[in-house]
Amino acid sequence: MLSIGEFSKICEVSTKTLRYYDEIGLIHPDEINLENGYRYYSIRQLKKMLFINRLKSYHFSLDEIKAILESEEDQSEENLYSALNRKRREIQEQLNAFEYTLKQMSNDILNLEKGIPMMSYLDNIEVQLVETQPMNILYMRQMMSSDDYALGYGKYFRRLYEKIATEKLTLLGTPMTIYHSPEYNPIGNDTEFAIPIEETVKGTRDLPGGLCAKSVVKGSYAELTSVYAKLREWVENKGYDLVKSPYEVYVTDPNQATVPEDMITEVYFPVKKK
Template sequence: MLTIGEFSKICRVSPKTLRYYEAIGLLQPRLVNPMTGYRFYAADQLETMRLINHLKAYSFTLEEIKLLVVTLSGKPEDLTAALTEKKQELRRQAEQLTQQLQQLDRDIQNLHDGHSLFANGDEIPVQLTEVADSELLSWRLMVQEQAFPQAYKQCFGTLLEKLQAGSLTMSWAPMVLFHDAQFSDEGLDTEFAVPVAETTPETRLFQPGLCLKTVVSGIQADFAAVYARLIHTAQVQGYHSSGPLFEVYLSDPQDHPETLITEVYYPVTKNKMKRGENNGFPENEGFE
């Protein structure tokens, strides 16, 4: 048997950390002296500690490690599945870091050339268009910003299963509606939706009507600038919001993020004009 000091020295983990692992049920001492409270570990627990350290190096959380090591007893098939999923997660993170590095290069070059770090949005084309009514098969929930990719995958996966089970016909591309009037620490009030041709007890009528619209390319596009441009255009041209802003995905961001095409819509209605006023912009034409 090894004392907690000896065990910690071999594993290069502090006694404080070992006591914490004991408290959360991750790694229990093989023996605790009831008189002195001294803790002892068996030699075979060194292998368990090595596995814990190994998984931590791959950024597994302690909760995930406990599931694999304690609940599932470190079975090879479970470890293989977990490591494969972690590999995919790290690959996605690597792609995001690559995109961030590329954006950093562009920002540095823009500053070096004397340009502003942010575009003012004037170059974003905005069109006024009428969007037809449709039935939506949807799932609405609160989503934290960092959890959006997982929620996108889960919600649209479930909706597509319902689509197939009910033999429903998709009438437009998948979309996401943002119902929040302002940011909340609880997340975004988000509705994932698939427009369908049929009306069922599970669908709802969606009537966006008149909208300001723009098209965005790529997953790293500055959506904040896009939203600001739409809202600013509405204010300047005498419109106000009449419904939740929504995005329509013409391609799947999970497949090829770099080629993602997104249509962004801002439902609006015209402010009441005083006699003799004219907005000067007919519908279905672009705003400069």
């Protein structure tokens, strides 16, 4: 048996952390001396602790690690395989985002060296006034926190696509998101996920057409805030009022775009003349 100190030293995990892992049920001491409270770990638990450390190095949360450990006890290698693949995709997306940020930063530095203001890129965002047609949309409406967005988009669009496939509905367009909240709230925002379809069935509604200020984003979703700012400025300067919730149309499926530069998103602001 190994004392908690020896176990801590070998695995490079503090004794405080080991006690916390015991509290949350991640890894328990094999033995606790009832007289003095000393904790002891068995040699075989070294492998389990190294496994936990390895998953932590892959940026799994403690809750995720606990779920994997429970599936390991059920001898489900398939769950581990799926979890690793899912986490690899998440990390790859983060790497792509960092690469995009580095490229953007390098461009800003280059422009500053040339005497070009860093925010001058806003002048290159084009805005059009367009007339949109009414659409019949299959939708789901949820309150989404800022932390929910990344996973939520895939989750709710997947449900809509599953309904389309199950009921053999006719797809008429690409996914879209409509933002109904009057202000941004990190705790929760009223978000509607929708896909245009032909049939009128349960879960569909009419999205009216009309006059819209439109802009196209080619690149990371991080650029959307700049486009929203440009659209709002254009609406004000051109003498229009916003009349309905803004929405985004994902021309490029984010799951199929290998790099942020490949993503194309249309942003619409429904407007009327003052």
